Amino acid sequence: MNGSRIAAVGHYQPAKVLTNEDLAGMVDTSDEWIRSRVGISTRHIAGPDEPVDELAAHAAAKALAAAGLTPADIDLVLVATSTAVDRSPNTAARVAARLGIPQAATMDLNVVCAGFTHALATADHAVRAGGSSRALVIGADKMSEVTDWSDRTTCVLVGDGAGAAVVEAADEPGIGPVLWGSVPEMGNAVRIEGTPPRFAQEGQSVYRWATTQLPPIARRACERAGLEPADLAAVVLHQANLRIIEPLAEKIGAVNAVVARDVTESGNTSAASIPLALSKLVEQGAVAAGDPVLLFGFGGNLSYAGQVVRCP
Secondary structure, eight states, rough: EEEEEEEEEEEEOOOOEHHHHHHHHHHHOHHHHHHHHHHEEEEEEOOOTTHHHHHHHHHHHHHHHHHOGGGGOOOOEEESSSOOOOOSSOOOOOOOOHHHHSSSSEEOOOGGGGGHHHHHHHHHHHHHHSSEEEEEEEEEGGGGGGTTTHHHHHTTTTTTEEEEEEEHHHHHHHHSEEEEEGGGGTSEEEEEETTTTTEOOHHHHHHHHHHHHHHHHHHHHHHHOOOOGGGEEEEEESSSSHHHHHHHHHHOOOOOOOOOOOOHHBOOOOHHHHHHHHHHHHHHHHOOTTOOEEEEEEEEGGGEEEEEEEEE
């Protein structure tokens, strides 16, 4: 085998939907204020009895079913999350236990909003190196648990959910080379810290960096895959804010691509946002098997990672 590919995807969101009107009854805000600034209309919120590993397991089970696989077919579980409650056992181990996956290596990756694309690259590398034959890669976050619901600048942004992908060995590489890195001097621009931990960010700084510095980085990810941005069938960016996604997609030059806008109905689900949006595009038939799709995550640390994948 010369590479790896995404065999299937799946996603999960809690049943409870929190609307902008609901938030207007909690803090000094309005539907118009939220839509005009971040483009979000609704978000899904997990209950107190729905831990992040449960969200992750639901998404992973759907990806396994879509791939026609059983838990025993998986030998590596990677979970990207920044909202795990406990240090040990990690979220990946709890997902493996929920699904009945025997003897898999289980690891969590905390790269916040860029977590899924980091985890996907890690799985690709593991498969290419022979350390894994088939991996579950999951992005899952319960942002509602680390949110100050009295802070209107952050509580209007967040949602809960999970997305998953099955990665397996392939004769033809279906996951392109990753382009990843960080901006250490902006490491505090997005953070989840304190006791209890709370999400906070420097929104204007992140907006300026994402819309000015990210476009050439994202184009380089396309170059590594041997493609021009115009060749892309879809662009799935971290679903942080519609006012970041739309200008960023335009500046990348993906003129023929479908641009994922799941943020409007899901909010910012951190590490879950990219696999969640990708899975929905596949489910809706907006992209076809084999289509080239740019995935690009950015956020806390300030880290970024992106790669072009072939749609399952």
